[in-house]
Amino acid sequence: MLMFENLNNNDGVQIKGNVGKSFSVYLEFYLDNDYFPGTSSLDYSLVGGTNFLAALWVAPFVNILAGYAGTKACMLLGSGLISGGLVAASFAREFWQLMITQGIMVGAGMGFLYDSTVPIVSQWFWKKRSFAQGITAGGSGLGGLIFSASISPMIQNISLAWALRIQGIICFVTLFLASTIAIAPLSAEIAGLEELPSLLAIVWIATGPPCFFSEAIALQLRRPDSNRPYLYAQLYAGLSYIASGLSMLELRRIKIGLFARERRLQ
Numbered sequence: 001m002l003m004f005e006n007l008n009n010n011d012g013v014q015i016k017g018n019v020g021k022s023f024s025v026y027l028e029f030y031l032d033n034d035y036f037p038g039t040s041s042l043d044y045s046l047v048g049g050t051n052f053l054a055a056l057w058v059a060p061f062v063n064i065l066a067g068y069a070g071t072k073a074c075m076l077l078g079s080g081l082i083s084g085g086l087v088a089a090s091f092a093r094e095f096w097q098l099m100i101t102q103g104i105m106v107g108a109g110m111g112f113l114y115d116s117t118v119p120i121v122s123q124w125f126w127k128k129r130s131f132a133q134g135i136t137a138g139g140s141g142l143g144g145l146i147f148s149a150s151i152s153p154m155i156q157n158i159s160l161a162w163a164l165r166i167q168g169i170i171c172f173v174t175l176f177l178a179s180t181i182a183i184a185p186l187s188a189e190i191a192g193l194e195e196l197p198s199l200l201a202i203v204w205i206a207t208g209p210p211c212f213f214s215e216a217i218a219l220q221l222r223r224p225d226s227n228r229p230y231l232y233a234q235l236y237a238g239l240s241y242i243a244s245g246l247s248m249l250e251l252r253r254i255k256i257g258l259f260a261r262e263r264r265l266q
Helices: 002-006 023-033 041-057 059-069 071-089 095-117 127-156 158-182 196-221 232-266
Strands: none
Touching: 002 059, 023 127, 023 158, 041 059, 041 071, 041 095, 041 196, 059 071, 059 095, 071 095, 127 158, 196 232
């Protein structure tokens, strides 16, 4: 299960894996060292927002590719995008290059990986599916902790460029191995084909804009001169989770109603 720590995440609909979680370490370095002169903190935060947005908006392409080439093709493509994006970001000299590599490429790679692999584990279990998903989420949390704790020393002792390259190499090795050994059941259905367009529309509307602007909002809420500089950002994050939880409860109610209507029609 730990092999899948780079494939799963425990951040719910935000779809942010361990690579995305480690961006906060890079963000702190960019801000403290003015790595790209003339770039504002808002611009840097949009890299993380673009990361989220790209991960969400590749969902239709993941469904199309999975239908033609299978789950492994999506996983391998995602592995290449994440690893390539991190390595390419180490050579970035302009901010727009960082946006394309660490923002769009890495985000799209996470989307290809997450959207194609999130149903695999639960489909192998008839009972206690939530418990199985919880184990994979735990592996994600452990991987995110290791990544975040190791990147900062690498930046300080080696360099930012080599920290990105080492992370890219680690991601390529672990994700490639996971992609080659992952086996998805032949019968897989997350949502009925008739429901898919409406469900995707709900996901995009509910998560796309908030994810894109979330880090920018958090940076604006930060109070560096205060005793608790991240208090308002934490309150914002907590309220966001509450709102998303209420939204999921509403989606659950809609889904239960659809199942009940299908049973009556049968």
